Amino acid sequence: xxxxxxxxxxxxxxxxxxxxxxxxxxxxxxxxxxxxxxxxxxxxxxxxxxxxxxxxxxxxxx
Numbered sequence: 001x002x003x004x005x006x007x008x009x010x011x012x013x014x015x016x017x018x019x020x021x022x023x024x025x026x027x028x029x030x031x032x033x034x035x036x037x038x039x040x041x042x043x044x045x046x047x048x049x050x051x052x053x054x055x056x057x058x059x060x061x062x
Contacts, residue, residue: 001045007041008020008021027052028047
C-alpha cells in the first residue's frame, strides 16, 4: 500500500476502495488520524483487516 501510494483516507484510489479510521463500523477507530504519517495509516489498515478476519472466523465457530 505504502509503496503503491494508496494511503487509506488520503489518495484517490484509497478513498474509493479502502476503509479509513473514521468510517462508521471500523473496529479500530482513531481520533485525529489525519495527523498520522502515511506509513502509520497503512499499518492501521493492516491491523483493521486482521481484526475483521478474526471477527469473521470467530462468528463461524459459534
